[in-house]
Amino acid sequence: xxxxxxxxxxxxxxxxxxxxxxxxxxxxxxxxxxxxxxxxxxxxxxxxxxxxxxxxxxxxxxxxxxxxxxxxxxxxxxxxxxxxxxxxxxxxxxxxxxxxxxxxxxxxxxxxxxxxxxxxxxxxxxxxxxxxxxxxxxxxxxxxxxxxxxxxxxxxxxxxxxxxxxxxxxxxxxxxxxxxxxxxxxxxxxxxxxxxxxxxxxxxxxxxxxxxxxxxxxxxxxxxxxxxxxxxxxxxxxxxxxxxxxxxxxxxxxxxxxxxxxxxxxxxxxxxxxxxxxx
Numbered sequence: 334x335x336x337x338x339x340x341x342x343x344x345x346x347x348x349x350x351x352x353x354x355x356x357x358x359x360x361x362x363x364x365x366x367x368x369x370x371x372x373x374x375x376x377x378x379x380x381x382x383x384x385x386x387x388x389x390x391x392x393x394x395x396x397x398x399x400x401x402x403x404x405x406x407x408x409x410x411x412x413x414x415x416x417x418x419x420x421x422x423x424x425x426x427x428x429x430x431x432x433x434x435x436x437x438x439x440x441x442x443x444x445x446x447x448x449x450x451x452x453x454x455x456x457x458x459x460x461x462x463x464x465x466x467x468x469x470x471x472x473x474x475x476x477x478x479x480x481x482x483x484x485x486x487x488x489x490x491x492x493x494x495x496x497x498x499x500x501x502x503x504x505x506x507x508x509x510x511x512x513x514x515x516x517x518x519x520x521x522x523x524x525x526x527x528x529x530x531x532x533x534x535x536x537x538x539x540x541x542x543x544x545x546x547x548x549x550x551x552x553x554x555x556x557x558x559x560x561x562x563x564x565x566x567x568x569x570x571x572x573x574x575x576x577x578x579x580x581x582x583x584x585x586x587x588x589x590x591x592x593x594x595x596x597x598x599x600x601x602x603x604x605x606x607x608x609x610x611x612x
Contacts, residue, residue, distance in 0.1 A: 365567035366436050376409045379421035379435045383513055385536050386594045387440045400594040401439035404457070407586075408437075411577055424490025427451055430563050437574070441561035442492040452564045454574045456557035458587055461610045462496050463534045464548040466526040467519060475550045479503045484524040486515035492556060493528040500554065501528070519544055530558075531610050532591070536599040549607060588612050 370376055380397055382390040388399040397418065409416035419435050426438045430451045442460075443453035464478065464485075472478045478485070479501045487494040489508040497506055507524060509515040516537055519527045526548070529537065534547055560574055581587050591612055592603040 365565055365569060366563055367567065367569035367573065370412060370414055370436060370570070374414045375417050376405075376412060376414050376437070377417045377419055377435045378405045379419050379426045379429055379438045380405075381422055381426070381440075382420065383511060384423070384440075384533075386532055386591070386598045389598060398594070398598060400591045403590050403594065404439050404581075404587075405437075407581075407590075408574070408577060412573075422490065423488070423492075426561065430561055433563065436563065436570070438561040440558055442495060442556050443559050443561075444495050447561070450564065452562040452571060454560040454562065454571065455578055457559050457578060458557075458591065458612045459555045460492065460530040460532065460558045461549065462493060462554045462556070463529060463531045463610075464526040464550065465516070465519060465529055465534050465537055465544055465546075466548045467522070467524075467545045470525045470545070470548075472548060472550055475500065475552070475554065478526070478550060481505060483526070486518040486524040486527045488512040488515045492530055492558065493533075496554065496556060497528045516541075516544070530556075531607060532595065535595070535601055535606070539599040539601055547607070549610065553610075 364372075380390070380402065381388045384399070386399050387401045388397065389402075390397050405416055419429065421429050421435070421438075423441075426435070426441065427447055427450060429435045430438060439457065441447065441453070447453070464472070466472070472483075481503055483504045484507065485497060485501065485504050486507050486509060487497050488511055491512065494508060497504070507515075507518060509518060512529070512533065515527050518524045520541070526545075527537075531549070538544060538547055560578070562571055562574070578587075592606065595601045595606065596603060
């Protein structure tokens with residue numbers, strides 16, 4: 334005969350309770366991004382301060398501007414939900430997606446390393462890699478840049494950091510925490526050029542023309558810029574975003590939104606945008 338003591342009964346009940354407690358977060362983790370957005374009526378996305386014209390945050394008012402900001406607002410309106418902004422950095426945004434702090438991140442490059450941990454949409458636009466070079470430094474090709482004697486600066490974790498690491502391995506590459514710090518290195522003569530995607534390069538030069546000049550080395554090197562998402566089995570959010578992006582491209586809204594912000598935030602006339610560069 335099996336005798337069940339009071340201690341055994343209490344222990345059994347605690348174990349049962351513990352099993353119930355564990356199942357709740359497990360179920361919560363299984364909720365897909367689209368299901369959570371529909372339930373909470375909130376779209377969470379990461380914004381990066383000091384990354385004009387992608388993202389700009391006013392120190393005085395806290396207001397956000399930039400073409401990625403506009404895209405995020407347009408997506409939230411399309412979904413019929415509120416937009417929740419999460420401050421992040423380019424380097425931390427992938428971790429924020431992995432840890433379920435944000436639902437999507439506009440402006441991420443779908444590198445092979447990132448594809449292993451997060452998902453990506455079809456391209457938002459194609460970005461061209463360029464140099465903001467000091468006066469007197471005017472390389473014609475990327476081979477001219479990829480030399481030990483050439484000193485380059487990049488902001489760590491950015492698209493240009495990934496490009497420079499992979500394609501300019503012979504150059505002297507210096508990484509900085511922010512794009513502003515990388516620009517300061519150029520301004521103070523510590524590097525010959527800052528590697529930047531063209532949208533950032535023309536913005537930097539419009540604000541500080543004394544830094545040097547824009548160089549678009551040949552052959553032209555481009556990389557897709559997309560929207561980063563959480564990796565998940567349910568494709569509902571991915572499918573929705575890809576369909577939304579397709580409609581935005583077809584209507585011309587993506588190019589218009591980017592060039593409008595270039596003009597608004599950097600005073601760059603769309604007609605003056607480098608002719609050899611397409612979005």
